Amino acid sequence: MTDNQANPIPGEVQVECQRFRGRAAIVTGAAKGVGVAIARRLAQEGADVLLADINKDGAAYSARKLSEETGRHVEAFGGDLSQPGVAEDMVQRALDKFGRVDALVNNAAALIRMRLVDFTEELLQLAVNGNMWTTLRCSRAVLPTMTAQHYGRIVNIGGEAWRTGTPFHTLLGGVGKGSMIGLTATIAGEVGEHGITVNCVSPSAIAVVPSDQGPGSGALNPVWNPPDVANELARIAASRAYGIPRSAHPSEIAAAVAFLASSEASFVTGQHIGVSGGRAML
Template identity: 60%
Template sequence: MQATAFASLPYAVPNQCRRFEGQVAIVTGAAQGLGRAIAHRLGQEGASVVVADIQGERAERTAKQLCDELGDRFVSFAGDLSEAGIADRMASETKERFGRIDALVNNAAALIRLKLVDMSEELLQKGVQWNVWNTLRCSKAVLPVMLEQKYGRIVNIGGEAWRTGFPFHTILAGVGKGSMVGLTATLAGEVLRDGITVNCVSPGGIETAADGDPDPLPPSGFRDPSWNPPEVMQAMAEAAKARGQAGGIGRLAHPSEIAAAVAFFASRESSFVTGQHIGVSGGMAML
């Protein structure tokens, strides 16, 4: 398949680090998009990576692709991490296979962009389930291993729309991604003296299709098209233009630019940084 000329490609961040040799990371929502780019970056730096996603076949495919590119250090895990017991099974299988869990990146999310008044009860439940419960359950599942090790890194993926009040994001950002910030600070406080740090990275607009997949599948995956109807996407584009917020500095991020920030928080180098939120959004929101 002919390579696509992604607009963000000139801004791809080259990796010059090997910070994760001998370490084990779990990345949720890693079958495609930003999660795939994060898994790639951590594996490129030497980590063994669990590619976790509700899309089982796609997660397995991604893990195989990354193994072919970077070596046999990627495995897939399929399951709905918002359901009771699934995250516990993921943590247990990871510990059994690799002997440890050094980093968890809570990236999985339900990208539902609608006005609150237009959301059905089912979508309200999904929005909370797949943006909040999965993060809580995954964090709780890995903590016993990290506490035993006296070492761990938890990185939550937020989003800048909770700070900018961007339309159509009340559930996705206001409840889902906004809650990541509060969770980051309070959980960091719980494990402050246990060698575990908890931080949050909030992207703005990302050209997620530039995730490095050599033979990309349709981006929607399992998502219902009604979650992001065309008229909403058009209204969002118009709102961004009106606010002068086309990525802050005027472009979308390459996924590797977000992955680079995540890799720092997931590494030993971030040992004195915890309970922090950083926007990696090209200045969409500042301080």
């Protein structure tokens, strides 16, 4: 019996379809957590997957693990996707390995939660780079290939803090994830005629699955997530007794992403879907 079977996390979703046979996908921020869960779901449905992350060792570990689990061709790519040229290298790696790229999941983020007045100039730059430039550069890098194929799916991973006004999320939620909603809609408007859809999935709290935490995961960076802020966020979360009263299982996020990344979602574009148990509604 595995640890997850001995101590199950509510909400785990079982895979019952094979929508990605013959397809290839890129998932960024995929060394651990929800990124691994998304990559796993796509591979379980038949996709070849490139896991990209700034944590090169973590990406390599998770790629080996998912390849063994699913029997699919899973590759790793390490690099800082906020920097010029790195996203293009990532897409080229996927093309070299798989011959095509059908879906891009923009999950990479700089998870910095603190009061705006406490941000140093360095942390401001890191937050903007990790939460904006990565999505912009990865989307731009993959579009020529998708346009040539006349087929593509881009799924951005947002977050509900920008809708709920959650404190300590000014850069992560307000600037990063909030701007991602506008980016989703405007890119969708540009590329729809080429058979490319662009959508956004916004989780809220996500349960940690220990088996999905690769090398270098550990606890949250205390510089990026001060203990007093973490405690206050936990108190706020506990006080909101509406919707579904638990955190999401990562597979629940992955299930929504898989639909939007599949050919079934051919007439869904420019949309924002909250997968947050009702933390934000409509």
